[in-house]
Amino acid sequence: MADMRNGTSWLLLIASAWLACAPAAAQGAAASYEDEHVALHLDAASPAEDGRGRAALTIDLAPGWKTYWIDPGDSGVPPTLDVPPSGAVALSRIRFPAPHRSDDGYGQSNGYTGTVGxxxxxxxxxxxxxxxxxxxxxxxxxxEICIPVSASLAARLGDGNVSRIAAAFDGLPQTSTADAGILGAQLAADAQSVDITTALPNGDGEPDLFVAATGGWYFGAPRSVARAGGGRLVFTVPVLQAPRKADPDKLALDVVLTRGDAAWEARELAATPKAD
Incomplete structure (x- = not known):
């Protein structure tokens, strides 16, 4: 949990403890859940002949409320989406839109407001x-504090709202290319930071970078940005926490680069170790 990494407020510690043991808030096979803070909608399109299909979880937040990206930052609670093992339908991929960075008084967090697909x-x-x-x-x-929301949702394939599904996929970051997005990553020899090399096309707005990884790795906001040759930018991102028995050679990063309304991503990006 993020609060155990960085010593954030006791309010978030309590909220995270509630979240870990909160009972399901929705019973049965409902495709939607709603309370005064948030509404959730699960939609599933019809599968193709090979059994593959698209679906979306839409999160509608009340004004002034927010939720978090997969790496929530200094404070917050990451989302979890689990498919019951007895289900006939399996998730093959879960993708999030680009997050925004905010300061909530306890630290910087990565997340969303409004409607999230x-x-x-x-x-x-x-x-x-x-x-x-x-x-x-x-x-x-x-x-001001976190409220745990736990819901069991179910949607029949083919009965979903196609507009919400399309909006979720249209809102994803672009795939990085050699001309725009994330080009590569290098992990410092002491494993205390990672340098992410990026390329940005001409445009307005300040760029930002978000990094996540599985296995107990957590990252902070970029602490510096340096210009490299060919119009490239190198972001130095601190490692807030690494697993006790970390194997840097197996570190794979999910990276999102944002500027204004544009966003690019690289998934499972290998972090090449730097030489001493």
Whole structure:
């Protein structure tokens, strides 16, 4: 949990403890959940002949409330989406829109306000028209403190709102190329920081960079940005926490670069170790 990494406020510590043990807030096979802070909608399109399809989890936050990206930053609670093991439909990929950075008084956090669409790719057995996508969702929804939200949602394949599904996929960051986005990563010899090399096309707005990884790695906001040759920018990102038995050679990063309304991503980017 983020509060155990950086010593954030006791309010977030309590909120995270509640989140860990909160009971499901929605019962049965409902495709939506709503309370005074947030509304959740699960939509699933019909699968193709090979059993693959698209779905979306849409999060509508009340004004003044926010939720968090996969690495929440200094404070916050990362989202979890789990498919019950007995389900006939499996998630093959979960993708988030680019987050925004904010300062909530306890530290900087990475997250969202307003409406957020999480894009889901699923697989199911061919010729199963009555199959249902079931997901257990856990979120930290926060204003001054975090309120745990836990819901069990289920949507029948083909009954989904196609506009919400399209909006979730249209809102994803662009895939990086050699001309725009994330070009590479190098982990410092002491594993205390990582340098991310990027390329940006001409445009307005200050760039920002977000880094996440699995296995107990957590990262902070970039502490410096340097210009390299060819119009490239190198972001130096601190490592806030590494696993006790970290293997830097196996570190794979999910990186999002933003500027204004534009965003680029690189998934499972290998972090090349720097020489001493």
């Amino acid at each position: 999480i894009a889901l790719d699923y697989t199911t057995r061919p010729n199963t028209p009555d199959a249902v996508l079931a997901i257990d969702v856990t979120l930290g929804v926060c204003r």
